[in-house]
Amino acid sequence: MSRIQKLLLSISCGVLLSLAWPPLPCFPFLFLGLIPILWLEEICADSANGHWSFFGYSYLALLIWNVLTTWWVGNTIIGTGDISSVFAGVFANTANPFLMCIPLIGYQQTKKHLGEKFGWIALAGYWMTFEFIHLRWDLTWPWLNLGNGFSQYPQVVQWYEYTGTFGGTLWIWIMNISGYVILRDFLLKRNVSIRRKNITGYCLLLFLPLSISVLLYFSYREKGKPQHVVVVQPNIDPYNEKFDFTTLNKQLLTLIELSRKKISPQTDYLVWPETAIPQGIFITDIKDDPSIHTAQQFLNAYPRIKLITGISAYAKYTSATTSTARYSSEGNFYWDAFNSAIQLDTSKKYPIYHKSKLVPGVEKMPYPQIFKFLEPLAISMGGASGSLGEQKDRGVFFSTDSVGVGPEICYESIYGEYSTEYIRRGANLLFIITNDGWWGNSAGHKQHLEYARLLAVETRRDIAQSANTGTSAFINQRGDVSQQTAWWKPAVIESTLFASDEQTFYVKNGDYIGRAAIVITTIFILTGLFKKIKKYNIFSHSHDL
Incomplete structure (x- = not known):
């Protein structure tokens, strides 16, 4: 040829x-x-x-x-x-x-x-x-x-x-x-x-x-307790407005006004996107933060609602408690930055989950001993110096009626076995909060939504996706998409989702096929090495003769 x-x-x-x-x-x-x-x-x-x-x-x-x-x-x-x-x-x-x-x-x-x-x-x-x-x-x-x-x-x-x-x-x-x-x-x-x-x-x-x-x-038939869910897509420019802290009040008012269009006294969950509250908040100061206070005041009129939203969070330490902790010479303390989700309601409790599948280069410097020189590039892409903090386990937000929600941040939702831990820890619903506007109106945000359909099938969980400037939608337990929003347009959508408590075979056993593949790979590698050693020994023996 x-x-x-x-x-x-x-x-x-x-x-x-x-x-x-x-x-x-x-x-x-x-x-x-x-x-x-x-x-x-x-x-x-x-x-x-x-x-x-x-x-x-x-x-x-x-x-x-x-x-x-x-x-x-x-x-x-x-x-x-x-x-x-x-x-x-x-x-x-x-x-x-x-x-x-x-x-x-x-x-x-x-x-x-x-x-x-x-x-x-x-x-x-x-x-x-x-x-x-x-x-x-x-x-x-x-x-x-x-x-x-x-x-x-x-x-x-x-x-x-x-x-x-x-x-x-x-x-x-x-x-x-x-x-x-x-x-x-x-x-x-x-x-x-x-x-x-x-x-x-x-x-x-x-x-x-x-x-x-x-x-x-x-x-297949939908299973679980019905929950009325409202999803907001505020459409805030991630480059020119999102992290301009002079516009914080305007952004928060946009989220609240959009929410009012669909929520009712019967609404169970309200979902805002990743970093909907973008300014850094120290975890110890959450209850006193002005943005959190404003959101709480808004929720007081709807005591049934649980608001799940993205925030930028900080943790303060007296020593380098984690591998990602940085030292603040001004405050004489160590600190970590997180891309986080929080649940707000009238209980005044503040359960937080920190994103732990971080984007290489932007949120996490992979193998810093090797790639430290790429840190300036990460910053120019909207990332941070060093790496964001993580948490070991998946966090599930529970309500007073025992419904659990797994908050998935950005592309965590494409990690199947990783996501099953939410289910094993009691999540009856999955909420994906994301930005998806970083790459413009390309295939990126479309693929991200499509991949969530597979997660719905793998876990048999209803999914609500709230995107800042990407695509928001609902996905049922069969993987069907409904009420998909348009790109680069403010939107608010509502649906009844079903909070299931069943666990699929995949949820219980994870990537067992991948593990079986590792066994097969190991067997073939060892077989190949054995044949080479045997061939070498035969050659050496014949040479000695």
Whole structure:
């Protein structure tokens, strides 16, 4: 095959995966998009520099996919006007495909030493191990984990309540490997009966999970106690107004006036977005803060309502209690900054949750010993010097009638197993509070909402999403979206959500498929090492003779 043909295969892979990704409506390409990668591996395996050649074509394919799908990561330049903020997007979209190549190179090596069938098993295991790690390390960026690709059509993956998104990743690899076998059989003009058998198997692997999912979708009924919920989207410019503290009163009045349009004495919850109260508030001073006091006065007329809102919070220490604590020479104390959520009601109690899946580079400096030099770039992107503080466990806000709400801040909602801890700790509803306006009217805020649909299925929880300038909406336990708001427009919406207390198999067991993939990966790595050692010993023995 010529170099041009190989390039076309590589490009077709990147384009197909991009077309399959939300917000585009072409998810069936997920079952075809990786076939060119498998074809390229077989072609490159016979060349002199097969490893490097396969790496190069794979990297190009994955680079195209990343750039076409998440180019918006660098779009903060629209607000900052600082060209350096584009570097974040460049780094994310060039580093991520490099990391994605690691399981592919591992597959090539395993196939070479253990054969094709073991290679395919290893490929799925290596890829899911990569996704598992990518959900958990400091440079976390699981936005393009394959299982997320079905988010616009949760009707086809209702079994995520048993498998989580790893089930989708495994399904995609099974379908692409099966599709590649059929393609190869056709090109090699193999026996017709073999081709029919493989095509029959492919159809079963495709339509059986689809049929199960559709059956689950149409037979599912909402469960739980009804709760009247109002969501506010204030549409405050995150760059030019949001953190201009001379406009604090105006922002707060906007939130209150929008809220008044929909709330009633029967309203149970009112949801405001991430950092709706943006000025830093020391936790010890919350009850005396003017903004909190104003919000409390507003709530006094509605004793039933629980307001869940984002705030910027600070904690003060006498010593460096946490790894993120900074020293204040002016006040002679240590302090932490948090991106937080708080519940306000007439009880005058102030439960707080601190965001703990922090955005690398902006809210958290990953591996500071290595990346300390990037701190000025983080600040130019709207971040802070150093890292924000975190909390170990997920916090659940309870009401007097024992309904629990899991407050998810920004992109915490794309972390499936992480989010299940809210449910295990008693959350009957999930509220996502976010900004989503940092990247303009791009695919970013649309993808974020779509991913929440998968979370609703995984946990079988109703979700309310309140965005500052992005997209707000309600999502039911089947993953259906209702009352989705328009971009860059103030809005207030209301709905009845159902506070369920049931726990799905996935909630109870988490990413067990990802853990199984780690076991498979470990077995193949150890097998490969054993074969190399054995080969080396045989060679050394023969040399000695």
